Amino acid sequence: MKNTQFHQHTNSPHPQTSIHHPxxxxxxxxxxxxxxxxxxxxxxxxxxxxxxxxxxxxxxxxxxxxxxxxxxxxxxxxxxxxxxxxxxxxxxxxxxxxxxxxxxxxxxxxxxxxxxxxxxxxxxxxxxxxxxxxxxxxxxxxxxxxxxxxxxxxxxxxxxxxxxxxxxxxxxxxxxxxxxxxxxxxxxxxxxxxxxxxxxxxxxxxxxxxxxxxxASFNRPNLTYQVQPKDNPFGQVLAFLRKRPKDCGILYCQSRKTTESVAERLQHYGINAQAYHAGLSAEERTRHQELFLRDETQVICATIAFGMGINKPNVRFVIHYDLPKNLESYYQETGRAGRDGLPSECVLLFSAGDTVKQQRFINEKPNLQEQQIANRQLQEMVHYAECATCRRRTLLQYFGEHVESENCGGCDNCLTPRDTFDATEATQTVLSCVEEVCGTSGFSVGLNHIIGVLTGANTEKIRRWGHDRLTSYGKGTAHRRPEWASISRELIRLGYLHQTADPFTVLEVTDQGQHFLQEPKTLMLTKPMSTPERNPSSVEDLGHDEMLFTRLRQLRKTLADEADVPAYVIFSDVALRQMARDYPTNEQEFLQISGVGNRKLQEFGPKFLAVIARHLEDYAPLTIPKESNLSPAPSLGNQTPATNQKDFKNQHDLEGDEETASSERSTISPAQSHGRQDPLSHGQGRRGIGARRVREVREDDQDQRTPLADFFNRPARKRPLGDTVNQTLRYFLAGHSVEQIARERGLVTSTIYGHLEQAIQAGEPVDLSQLWTPEQELEMAAAFEKTGFGNLTGAKELLGNLYDYGQLRLYRVVHGKS
The missing domain is CATH 3.40.50.300 (P-loop containing nucleotide triphosphate hydrolases)
Structure with a gap:
């Protein structure tokens, strides 16, 4: 690739200068x-x-x-x-x-x-x-x-x-x-x-x-670029880091709070991480920087907004936990990786929710011109994250560099091209809707409004402008709102639609789009990035639109204050989070929300639907996975785990913790909860965390524990299990091994053991004989007799580390009660 000059300079000889050395x-x-x-x-x-x-x-x-x-x-x-x-x-x-x-x-x-x-x-x-x-x-x-x-x-x-x-x-x-x-x-x-x-x-x-x-060329050939669906971001990052225990890197986050919370959680899992942002004192920033430069800290969690100019040559990876505001920031931040020329990785975790957050920041800018510039830059950033073509090529072309090759061999799209689908009908539907809305109104509207018309949303603007009477209204029920958003952005990128930002972001059909409507031809589009769907069993694990959830909570508080009742009497947090996940826009959809009956629909439905409608007028809906009802366990057979982009296979390392956190707090002591997941012990040896270090961590926590006897002496009582635990239980009772279940469900074995433990604690009859032989059961009994049930690590070491922590935890749950 030739070096170019954007300003031609003369070839006149240089003046004489006093140079001391060649x-x-x-x-x-x-x-x-x-x-x-x-x-x-x-x-x-x-x-x-x-x-x-x-x-x-x-x-x-x-x-x-x-x-x-x-x-x-x-x-x-x-x-x-x-x-x-x-x-x-x-x-x-x-x-x-x-x-x-x-x-x-x-x-x-x-x-x-x-x-x-x-x-x-x-x-x-x-x-x-x-x-x-x-x-x-x-x-x-x-x-x-x-x-x-x-x-x-x-x-x-x-x-x-x-x-x-x-x-x-x-x-x-x-x-x-x-x-x-x-x-x-x-x-x-x-x-x-x-x-x-x-x-x-x-x-x-x-x-x-x-x-x-x-x-010079902007190309960094030693860097690989990946964009992964942001499903379980911390679990994804943790899985990535565990496979690179000797590599150091930078994790960019949107907020100071996120840098600190992620760094703290990584430390809990044995990974040396430090936060780095403008809110820290100069002494703290200097100390964290020097630890990183000296390779005493593996990961620096830095804010995107706060520039971290650390000239460290051996940064092996840069992970964007949140979406950068533009491609210039992204390029500069990923450029921290691989300054020594060795292969390094750049990973972006992307969700539509991050786009909403960035849009909110843009809307808060007081200057209209700044908003327009930021909107265009954000559009380019989202195009990069959603594109199905070579990411390196997209990045370089943004900076005006001509790229001949269409396959760089160093990005996820080139290494593992995504599937396509016939989008001819969907394209006609979108373009026709834009044409009809603009033609009848005499003005253009934004993407959110078009999606609302397509999906039959009942918003104030749609009613006021008469768009609920258009032939396009409700014609897009074949796709969900996030899918329409992805399809529309792809059509913008391909030139069928044009999105302006002067002075507002609106859609227009281009000449290319007009020609397609007149002479439609088969159009294949790339399927939107998807994530394995999972149905969380607790409030903490329910993915939702945090901004909408906040608005709904504010409305709930107002109504509760007026009625002089506790807020949960109006709606539970679970119901509000489900609203902030499913975006109901009519009475029928609102009735599908957990805890909504006809009385609450009549009494509160119109007010909550109005808040949701106003939110959808301002912001695009997030792409949030939603799992259908679980079916009986299928036959697993001898399957191998599917892989997707190496190590970012939507790992749910923490699923056991997150899914049952709320239900366990009232029934399980901190010691038992800590022992069940046992993340530190699970990493012993594998992540360079020795038994001594595990014991030190546990000793630090001893004063915060309640006696295990308090837990074991509690009477067993049945309580409802989450869908994900029930699914694991059905597989297990059908005779499948823990490893098979983990492989099929895309989880780690420790999570499956945790599910079985929860089932036993809930009073479910679980036959554990397939997990160990009678001889092994006697060996575990002898080990626990010496160490006591409170010393899981000691029992494991006494048994020569031949037993999985999951097996030992299950044995303890069953026999520790007697």
Whole structure:
């Protein structure tokens, strides 16, 4: 792939400069490299010729060297503008380690430290000075340009100057004042992510003079790209990490709260993880960063919004727990992986719910133009997540790079192409609906409204505009709302529909779409990414639209206060979560909600349906799996587990915990609950967690436990089991092994053992004779007689680790009561 220039620069010879050492000698002496990476030497020579330069090099492409080496090649001071405090320290530490005099001035320093560094600058002790744009533009610091021999201004993350950039920062706009202060000062602007529009903004807004503009290929051939349905995100991440115990990586999350909760849960499962976000103190961020750099922390859980500039070469994976707001952010964040050139993985967990969250943030922007820009960028991000073609090609084309190959061999779509389906009729239905709505109304509407018309939703706008009388109304019952959303976005990507954002996001049928309506031909579309459906048996595990759930809770509280009754008397949380999952829009659908009878339908139905309808007018529905009624256990046979994208096979490692949490809290002590799942013990040996460490963790928890005797002395009582536990029980009673059941259901064996344990505790008659021989039962009895039923780990070790924890837990449940 050829390197291109977005601005043609002249081929005139470079002016003579005072260079102390040949460039290659400096490269080897201070950085240890024997050769430059593509474009580096050309950029450096233009910088030394005191020419303005714009350099677009991919993350890991060696941008920093383009101003660091010139700082060594001649006398004077290079000022580096960087928005990231962490990156400043990281780069300065690296430069100092290479024997290069560098420092930084930022808010992490004490007043005494800042004064000491300023004295060093006056004495000419430094070659490079890193500063944030806000500090540099303070009147006191502007004098640096006049009092010191500044020979170069390097502006890192230059895309921040453009409103079209993914991380616009108004303070970058003020940097142009430096051109007025010192007109002869050469400038190099660097970034790893900039579309053609952003590239032009950089040149214009910094008033660069006939700049030499270099654009390297954005392709990172050592990175693989995957997008996986976001079904059980923590379980998916945990399964991924367990197979890479020696690899380190970054997990990007949307909120600070998520980074902390995920890091804490990973620590609970024996994985060294730390949170990293702007809400932590400077000391905490520094400590977590240094632990990660020293490979003492395996995973850093960082916020998407807070830039983490850690120049760590051996980051083997980057996982996006939540959807980035645009492709520039995604490209830059995935670019943290594999800077050493070795194979690394980039995984995005995607759900329509994340799109809703991002849309909410966009709608909160006060500036309409900013909303329009953000909407377009979000559309591109969603297109990438949902596309069925080469993801690498989609990513590179977004940045204006021509890609000839249609199969990169390094993304999920190229390695395992998704199935297609005949969408001819569905396409006609969507296009006809858009045409009819626009034709009768005289104005265009958004995707959510079109989906509402297709599915026969009873919203205020549909009634007011008379769209409930259109022939298209209710014609789309063959597909659910999320499916229509996916189909429509695919038609937008293929050019049959056009989605504008000026000033509102609306749909229009394109000329290509018109031609299809006139002369329809078979159109195959990619099936939307799907996830195994599961029907949770507790409130905690019921997937739902959190935003809608909050609205419904607010309405419930208002009604409960008016009636002076507890909130649950109106509707239970389970009912509200089911509403926030199924999106009922009429009385018939509302009656399907658990706990809704005719009386509550008449008394509360209209008010709750109105809230749901208003929500669907504002936001697209989430794609939430919904399981049908369970059928008797089928024959399993000798099947092998199906695989889907390697390790992200929608693992439900935590299903046993989550599905039964609410029902167990009232009947099982913390010790028993901890022992049943036993995640730490289950990982012993397999994840590098030894018996000693497991014992230490358990000893830390001893004071929080209730005696096991309290549990075993409780009378057995039957209580309802969740559907997923019942399904496991039917398989087991039909004679299938634990391993067979786990394979068929896509679960891990520990979860199946947990289901059986729950069934026994609920009073179900379960014959466990198929799990062990009489001799093995005697061995377990002898072991527990020595260790006691409270020491599961001790019993396992005494038995030579020949028994599964699940077997031991089941034995304890059955015989510990006697």
């Amino acid at each position: 460039l290659h000698s400096l490269l080897k002496e201070h950085f240890g490299f024997t050769a430059f990476r593509p474009l580096q030497e050309e950029i450096i020579r233009d910088v030394l010729a005191e020419r303005d330069v714009v350099a677009l090099l991919p993350t890991g492409g060696g941008k920093s060297l383009c101003f660091q080496l010139p700082a060594l090649a001649r006398s004077g001071l290079t000022i580096v503008v960087s928005p990231l405090i962490a990156l400043m320290k990281d780069q300065v530490d690296g430069l100092r380690a290479n024997g290069i005099a560098a420092t930084f001035l930022n808010s992490s320093l004490t007043a005494q430290e800042s004064q000491a560094r300023l004295r060093g600058l006056h004495q000419g002790d430094y070659r490079l000075l890193y500063m944030a744009p806000e500090r540099l533009m303070l009147p006191g610091y502007l004098s640096l340009l006049r009092n010191f021999q500044v020979n170069l201004l390097a502006i890192d993350e230059a895309h921040c100057i453009s409103e079209w950039g993914h991380d616009f920062r108004p303070e970058y706009r003020r940097l142009v004042e430096l051109r007025d202060q010192v007109p002869t000062l050469p400038i190099i602007a660097l970034t790893a992510t900039a579309t053609e529009r952003v590239q032009k903004d950089i040149v214009t807004l910094l008033r660069l003079r006939d700049p030499a503009c270099y654009v």
